[in-house]
Amino acid sequence: MELIDGNEIASAIIEELTERVAEFDKGKPCVAFVRVGEDPASVSYVKKKERTAAKIGIESKLLVFPESISQEALMEEIYQLNDTPDIHGILVQAPLPDHIDAREVFNHVSPAKDVDGFNAVNLGKLCQEDDSAFASCTPAGIVELIKRKGIQTEGKHVVVLGRSLIVGKPAGMLFLRKGSPGNATITYCHSRTPDLKKHTLSADILIAAIGKPHFVTEDMVGSGTTVIDVGINRIPDKTKKSGYRLVGDVDFETVAPKTSFITPVPGGVGPMTVAMLMANTLKAFENSIRSA
Amino acid sequence: MELIDGNEIASAIIEELTERVAEFDKGKPCVAFVRVGEDPASVSYVKKKERTAAKIGIESKLLVFPESISQEALMEEIYQLNDTPDIHGILVQAPLPDHIDAREVFNHVSPAKDVDGFNAVNLGKLCQEDDSAFASCTPAGIVELIKRKGIQTEGKHVVVLGRSLIVGKPAGMLFLRKGSPGNATITYCHSRTPDLKKHTLSADILIAAIGKPHFVTEDMVGSGTTVIDVGINRIPDKTKKSGYRLVGDVDFETVAPKTSFITPVPGGVGPMTVAMLMANTLKAFENSIRSA
Numbered sequence: 001m002e003l004i005d006g007n008e009i010a011s012a013i014i015e016e017l018t019e020r021v022a023e024f025d026k027g028k029p030c031v032a033f034v035r036v037g038e039d040p041a042s043v044s045y046v047k048k049k050e051r052t053a054a055k056i057g058i059e060s061k062l063l064v065f066p067e068s069i070s071q072e073a074l075m076e077e078i079y080q081l082n083d084t085p086d087i088h089g090i091l092v093q094a095p096l097p098d099h100i101d102a103r104e105v106f107n108h109v110s111p112a113k114d115v116d117g118f119n120a121v122n123l124g125k126l127c128q129e130d131d132s133a134f135a136s137c138t139p140a141g142i143v144e145l146i147k148r149k150g151i152q153t154e155g156k157h158v159v160v161l162g163r164s165l166i167v168g169k170p171a172g173m174l175f176l177r178k179g180s181p182g183n184a185t186i187t188y189c190h191s192r193t194p195d196l197k198k199h200t201l202s203a204d205i206l207i208a209a210i211g212k213p214h215f216v217t218e219d220m221v222g223s224g225t226t227v228i229d230v231g232i233n234r235i236p237d238k239t240k241k242s243g244y245r246l247v248g249d250v251d252f253e254t255v256a257p258k259t260s261f262i263t264p265v266p267g268g269v270g271p272m273t274v275a276m277l278m279a280n281t282l283k284a285f286e287n288s289i290r291s292a
Numbered sequence: 293m294e295l296i297d298g299n300e301i302a303s304a305i306i307e308e309l310t311e312r313v314a315e316f317d318k319g320k321p322c323v324a325f326v327r328v329g330e331d332p333a334s335v336s337y338v339k340k341k342e343r344t345a346a347k348i349g350i351e352s353k354l355l356v357f358p359e360s361i362s363q364e365a366l367m368e369e370i371y372q373l374n375d376t377p378d379i380h381g382i383l384v385q386a387p388l389p390d391h392i393d394a395r396e397v398f399n400h401v402s403p404a405k406d407v408d409g410f411n412a413v414n415l416g417k418l419c420q421e422d423d424s425a426f427a428s429c430t431p432a433g434i435v436e437l438i439k440r441k442g443i444q445t446e447g448k449h450v451v452v453l454g455r456s457l458i459v460g461k462p463a464g465m466l467f468l469r470k471g472s473p474g475n476a477t478i479t480y481c482h483s484r485t486p487d488l489k490k491h492t493l494s495a496d497i498l499i500a501a502i503g504k505p506h507f508v509t510e511d512m513v514g515s516g517t518t519v520i521d522v523g524i525n526r527i528p529d530k531t532k533k534s535g536y537r538l539v540g541d542v543d544f545e546t547v548a549p550k551t552s553f554i555t556p557v558p559g560g561v562g563p564m565t566v567a568m569l570m571a572n573t574l575k576a577f578e579n580s581i582r583s584a
Contacts, residue, residue, distance in 0.1 A: 120416030187477065
């Protein structure tokens with residue numbers, strides 16, 4: 001069993017991005033973070049993204065709106081960001097309040113600034129295997145982990161547990177495309193899949209993105225599998241100052257010994273998501289220079 | 293074994309559409325068919341589409357361009373169609389000549405007129421499970437066959453053989469979505485999948501869209517499987533006046549007896565593709581009235 005150290009790989013990417021940003025003498029990339037409400041996890045994610053941007057030399061602008069903001073008012077803010085030339089990327093932190101149609105919001109971020117990759121245009125282009133698309137950050141981070149660890153995907157069976165728009169679906173599409181990483185056989189399983197074990201046991205690479213703590217247990221994983229744990233679940237823990245600890249979708253302790261590679265939680269996919277957001281922002285900036 | 297009669301189901305849909313079109317007293321839907329070159333199969337497909345449109349009461353306009361048309365000139369024609377208010381749907385007949393970037397052409401058809409569903413926006417919306425999207429016609433036709441035959445997909449294993457943008461990928465996404473038909477477990481196999489048989493044998497519903505005549509043989513299909521054959525392959529046949537006959541991707545004679553349901557070729561998925569194109573055109577027309 002070998003641990004896939006997401007922090008280490010993300011650091012390497014951040015270093016590469018820092019060097020690339022330093023090469024621009026005129027203008028710097030700038031990303032806008034849009035946060036609605038004060039959800040503690042969202043506050044902490046956005047802070048982490050701001051810190052990482054600063055480290056790389058990417059400017060950022062934080063816009064915080066009250067939980068009560070209307071759909072129209074939020075859309076108006078997005079339109080303004082779309083129209084601001086020196087904002088190159090826009091990230092709207094999910095989740096949004098229930099009264100907001102999140103899909104509508106994501107679909108109105110300009111595709112050229114959609115560094116989160118949630119816009120229909122970027123999602124469609126990803127299905128079209130168009131490299132100009134912004135791939136959503138978590139799936140892109142998973143691909144990068146697999147690539148940098150030299151794990152082969154050609155002809156392998158990638159089983160994706162979860163069919164979310166943000167992780168599951170695009171992750172499968174990325175490993176399905178012609179190329180490397182890619183050319184894998186893909187199975188999408190989810191909450192309505194009976195006999196889940198049959199599918200997960202046949203995986204060469206298992207991507208767990210179902211959002212349930214310790215859902216993947218030892219009996220569901222075959223020997224030698226690569227396991228990518230996307231889950232970030234908070235469970236109560238009185239021994240922690242915060243009162244909780246983070247665990248993945250995988251029961252790491254029992255599953256890890258059977259795997260060939262596995263990502264820990266925290267320190268696996270999480271830091272990669274932030275790194276890929278920065279990579280997308282730099283790409284948006286470079287595109288804006290090219291088209292100027 | 294029960295044959296899924298695509299002609300019969302397509303006829304029922306065409307009848308329903310004819311009734312709906314007749315209800316409009318002002319204005320009729322109009323679809324533009326764009327054909328490049330004189331490929332005999334394309335000529336015949338477009339003719340079939342023109343005839344079906346006429347039968348329903350949908351107007352059509354045929355634009356034929358020489359094989360030598362440039363990308364720019366073809367795009368210019370598309371832009372003009374996009375800007376013509378009384379054209380509600382645009383179909384660019386594939387395949388396009390090699391010097392044309394087909395993806396670029398499809399992506400510049402206005403999403404609101406993209407009745408073929410090949411545009412990135414519609415593909416992305418389909419992944420987003422947005423019913424306002426135009427689903428590409430062949431996958432939409434497959435869904436309709438399954439639905440009208442009352443074949444359950446919830447919790448079933450749908451194995452898609454082929455990862456094309458036009459059939460394989462969207463077909464899988466449609467059966468993956470939350471809803472009915474939907475909620476299936478999806479496996480995408482393709483030319484780079486080793487041990488194909490292992491996957492196809494585990495299918496409850498097998499969608500063959502790999503474009504190889506008689507590729508799916510009896511040993512690859514489990515007893516009681518529903519088989520949807522998307523292949524339309526021309527193979528030489530001296531007994532035919534045309535010198536060829538059409539066969540599917542499935543070796544029908546040996547496979548059919550093992551199945552619970554199977555589509556024939558011709559007369560299975562083919563007529564459904566045309567029917568769904570007409571359904572999409574009517575939807576585009578109705579949308580244009582609503583937004584007028």
